[in-house]
Amino acid sequence: MKFTVERAQFLDAVSKLQRVVGAKTSMPVLEGILISAEQGNLTMAAYNLEMGMKKEIYCNCEEQGDIVINARLLSDILRRMNDAQVEIESDERLMCHIRSGEAVFDIMGMAATDFPEMPSVAEGTNIKLDGETFINMVKGTIFAVAPVEGTRPILTGINISVTDGVLQFVAIDGYRLAIRRQKVDIKENISFIASGKGINEFSKLISEEDKEIEIIVGKRLISMKINGYIFISRLIEGEFVNYEKIIPAEYRQKIKINSTDIINSVERVSLLINDTFSTPVRCIFSEGQMVISCATAMGRATEKVNISVEGEPFEIGMNSRYLLDALKACDQGNIIFKFNGPNLGVIISSADENNKDFLYLVMPMRLK
Helix, strand or coil: CEEEEEHHHHHHHHHHHHHHCCCCCCCHHHHEEEEEEECCEEEEEEECCCEEEEEEECCEEEECEEEEEEHHHHHHHHHHCCCCEEEEEECCCCEEEEEECCEEEEEECECHHHCCCCCCCCCCEEEEEEHHHHHHHHHCCHHHCCCCCCCCHHHHEEEEEEECCEEEEEEECCCEEEEEEEECCCCCCEEEEEEHHHHHHHHCCCCCCCCEEEEEECCCEEEEEECCEEEEEEECCCCCCCHHHHCCCCCCEEEEEEHHHHHHHHHHHHHHCCCCCCCCEEEEEECCEEEEEEEECCEEEEEEEECEEECCCEEEEECHHHHHHHHHHCCCCEEEEEECCCCCCEEEEECCCCCCCEEEEECCECCC
């Protein structure tokens, strides 16, 4: 195999593909990128058995062939080269020669035959979605996806649905719930659970110039296309959490506040919180006033915020990071907090009752 390619374009593709390359795997070939060259076309693929990505770019190919090159090493080499073109040549012993300007690297590649075949979605439901809408939906829910380690697999996903032209993303990790909704021009009704990690990685491929995403939802896989990249991720099988039953129908207390004001206040008070210790932020609600405080080994902080209160006075403990994640995902402007005392989840929604675009629930922390 021997080809020449524009270095900047090649590096950009390698850097993006590197995000789905397997890390610390027992199969070294999964730590690499499969490179296939033919006249006029260079195809690159990365696959970690759960999600994969492909990208094609132009190349000047003198001898077609395939090889797998370690993604991290290839990225580091390309980033430090300074010529506009890169020439890559491999021999029958899988020795890979990389040249750019006066720089030459000889590294060992891996056999393309050892690289697992990346699946594709042959049949499924096709939908098209605005890129900006997709990014906003992901940002508004990804923080509530449960981490992979030590949790139910279903909670590591985002429940994505389209019902009567309304797109909905739902994520829940046992401590908080995030719901985002957006009207879309999609006629099909569909519901599936996508890997939160996969959806988040795909969203990073979308730029401001990318207007439309092509999505194919199959039985076990989802395929997404943007800007020449084809992204594949496994769907999560099973029934999603019945989150609707944990959203209260009635509330004992309700406050109205500006989202920017409370974000700034909570961030200031949280400066004393160390990540090592899960110290709650204490919130005391009384007529016309909210007192936010925090006491740690580093000291004490207190701040007062003017609010509109409905219901009896009370106090509640909150995880500052969970609270801030939800607040920053809200649309800017006035928001509503709804409570049922200090021991049940806090609902955060828009102060405009006609705005159903977002809803967040954060469970409280016990105060000492």
